[in-house]
Amino acid sequence: MINIVPLFWMVVNSFKTEQEYSSGPFSFPKVLQFENYAKAWEIANMNVYFFNSLIITFFSLAVTVLLGALAAYFLARFKFRLQKATYSLFVVGMLIPIHATLIPIFLIMQKIHLLDTYWSLILPYTAFHLSLTVLILEGFMRVLPKDLEESGVMDGAGVYRIFWSIIFPIARPALATVIILNFIYNWNEYLFALVLITSTELKTLPLGLANFVGVETASLTLQMAALTIALIPILIFYLLLQKQLVNGMTAGAVKG
Structure with missing residues (x-):
């Protein structure tokens, strides 16, 4: 609840005039200033930044979840020679400080001519979040009963059919967890x-907001309106997946 308080007052102040905010930052606006959002959207050029963030975030999210779910499925449900080594590789991936690799990644992207493109962000986002995605999904899939696959085999289903038709739908609570975590990081990533x-024309929303604060420092209400706009997709995404997230936490508690 404590974390909600500053967000609440940010939204409240985004509907004020500058005079109202200066005279009482913790008071409610007399008249809701919806034009603050229109001004912030236009001045901050948020249509470009918002669109870029959507493309990069959702594409990275889709690739990460798809690859992570497939890798987790094979690690959790199959026995093969390098199974433990492969699992350990994903664990090690979580131990690497992400931003410590910034300079090598910059040089690699420059070498393969992907610098200053969508791919220069999509590929690192996918690589660095794959470990956590795999570990969460593998832990969920590992405890699923073997009877699920046996019934699929008896019906003539292959490995991939079992994955898409049986395992993947059942893993929705765990998928909701990794989707929310990946979405929040990708959406807010700045460095x-x-x-x-x-x-x-390729900059993301955090970069746009940083530039906006530098240009419109005097207009605090417009800044808060811009920050509220950036917050809305996260809230919508969380509300859409909230039920699955709660079910996943409940399932994990029962299994434990």
Whole structure:
């Protein structure tokens, strides 16, 4: 609840005039200033930044969840020679400080001519979040009963059919967890976008907001309106997946 308080007052102040905010930052607006959002959207050029963030976030999210779910399925449900080594590799991946690799990634992207493109962010986002995605999904899939696959085999289903038709739908609670975690990080990530993206037309929302604060420092209500706009997709995403997330936490508690 404590974390909600500053967010609540940010939203409240985004509907005020500058005079109202100066006279009482913790008071409610007399008249809701919806034009603050229109001004913030236009001045901050958020239509470009918002669209870029949507493309990069959702594409990275889709690739990460797809690859992570497939890798987790084979690690959890099959026995093969390098199973433990492969699992350990994903664990080690979580121990690497992400931003410590920024300079090598910059040089690699420059070498393969992907610098200042969507791919310069999509590929690192996918690589660095794959470990956590695999570990969460593998832990969920490992405890599923073997009877599920046996019934699929008896019906003539192959490995991939069993995965898509049986395992993947059952893993929705765990998928909701990794989707929310990946979405929040990809949507809010700043440092990689700052270093790897230089073109204005390719910049993401965090970069746009940082530039906006520098230009419109005097207009605090417009800044809060812009920050509220950036927060809305996260809230919508969380509300859409909230039920599955709660079910996943409940299932994990029962299994434990």
